[in-house]
Amino acid sequence: MHGVSRAATGWIGPRRALRLREPAVGYLFVAPAVVLLIAVLVYPALTTLRLSVTLPGGQLGVQHYGQLLSDPLFWQVVRQTAAFVVASVSAHLLLGLGAALAVAGTVPARGLFRVVALLPWVVPDVVAGIVWKWILNPLYGVLNDLLMAGRLVDQPLEWLTHPSLAPLSLILANVWRGFPFVMVILLAGLQSIPQDLYEAASLDGAGSWARFRFVTLPGLRKVLVVALALDTIWEVRRFGLVQAMTGGGPGTLTEVLSTQVFKQYFQFYRFEYASAMAVAMTVLLLAVSLPYVRMIMQEE
């Protein structure tokens, strides 16, 4: 090629050759991800669906769904899951918004505050459950010690075994663990609101509540929907924390859908019934995530 131009030899060069095969190369690049998705999402989902309609003789039928709908424990667990999710997500939003506003503003040691506020979120689910179980332990727990030292109670409270306190304790631990996620999302949203809007509102005489009401909240609308949808999906699936703290007890008072699916499948060996329950849970999750999906599609 010395002294002769590449064009003169008819050599089209690597870039052009690549451009010619672009569609094929594109498919090649996405193929590993597609194969992975099929292996870890599509295949298990189809297997679960098939199991859920497999009857003892190997025939297909929807009897397991019939059993599910007539099982009072299933409906009790659906109600409990709904209560757990609504309470957790609401508290996550309130606390997350408060924390996001705090760390976005001019608080002292803002960097440190951000790191500390994020800590609960980086703690693995099961570890958080075990830590809270110890905090709430009626014999050795630090919370009862503090309450008794402050003379707020005269007997240790049975946080995880009292029928009313156990669900509340679970929600309390879950709120602590989950609010930083909402905080991070809302913080990103807050930082994307143009400063000019606040300045204009101030010039118009808007106070801090009015600025929050008419600038911050409208500016956060989309991010709030995203946070709400994602948090709801995650809380419906919450497993490790519940399993580690109460195991669904006392009795079945803190059972949620994910712990029930686990029990039916791995402890009671009811593979088909557990699969039907998992499919029902997926349908529920799809319904919950529809507004989020619709919003994303509208944006696109």
Place this chain on the structure above:
Amino acid sequence: MRRSGGRLAAVAVVAALVWTLAPAIRAGEVVTLRFSNWHLVETVWGRSLREAIRIFESRNPGIRIVPEPISYGEKEARYQAECAARRMPDVVKLHNFSLAMFFELGCAADLTPFVQKEGADFLKSWYEFPIKSLTYKGRLMAMPGDYMSMVLIYNRELFRAAGLDPNRPPRTWEEFRDYARRLTRDTDGDGRVDQWGFSMPASKNPGLPLRILPMVWSFGADFLTPDGRRSAMNTPEFREAFRFIVELATVDRVTPPGVTTFGPQDVRIQMAHRRIAMKIGSGWTYPIVNAINPQLNAAEVLEAAPVPAGRRRITAAWLSGWIMSPHTAHPEAAWRFIKFLTSKETEKKFFEDNRVISSRKDVNLLPLVKMDKFSRVIVQELQHARLEPQLKEWPEIFDAFATALQEAITGAKPWERALLDAHTRVEGILARR
């Protein structure tokens, strides 16, 4: 350009070959076996097992054992998933109630051909009962491991401090209740109870049946009718047993608060720190409690006695089995390892380290087992011991009971209502069969 591309490809091919073949070249003839056991996560047992592995490897240089620790509660779920993916560890340990399910699922290799090769007398060293229990459809599917009866473990110092004779443990359930009341005390005079007579792991955990069954059975009750087709949880005997257990926590208040969240280890911690005086346990109790708090001087302070008797003298038996994966690539090596784990020498070591009783008669006849104060009682009580029902539905049936127990203890339901609901649920479970 093309030449350098070719060179690059050649280098890549060589590198890939080296990377692929290197482990095989390094390993030579060494066979690697994956070995999973929940005891690997425990201080005392874990050490003992790792020592045994080292001994085995030194005698079998061609076999390398890779320990895979797992939690007690997680093992069935993980092994099932691994079995379905044909990735189950080569050798695992399970206890009797889940063994039946693994046999049914085809998650255990048939050990009969290996045993037959060892000769006609090979199994004669074991008790007949464990061998029979691990035989499924005429084939031996697991080799017996520990075989123990559940007994009453108590703290003689706390007995003495409460004015009770430490050499005379309770023999009946009424006596037991009376002892437990006297052992529930405020020991530091601050007006609050800080020592309880009895504790049990009443959370939903696989250790609960072993502690509950002796009580239920000794009241003359059972979970199922003799033909196994109906629930027997509505019989007067069962109601009496259930009420007795519930009232230990609700009326007598001889159990620590939060009993429905306790697992077996919580109860051991309570015993190690003198917070409770009595518990139901077995051979493993003393070494674990001793490891938690060596200052307790568990060997001296703790005692074992038969579980109190009601209408009949009966207790629950613990039996574990060593399983070979049906998908192992090295069945001969896996069998050699199982044979080593169940040999007289290794079982003796396990006794010395962990105080677990072997299912081998020749080990239990050794003077060190016969002279040990815990083992003597545990071996003696084996004649009154029964295994948990080996039914596929047993975990779900017992879950119905545990749910009722928790509901009654925490006051979520009156005990009669909780038990009736459990009975109805068990009837539903059995109707599906």
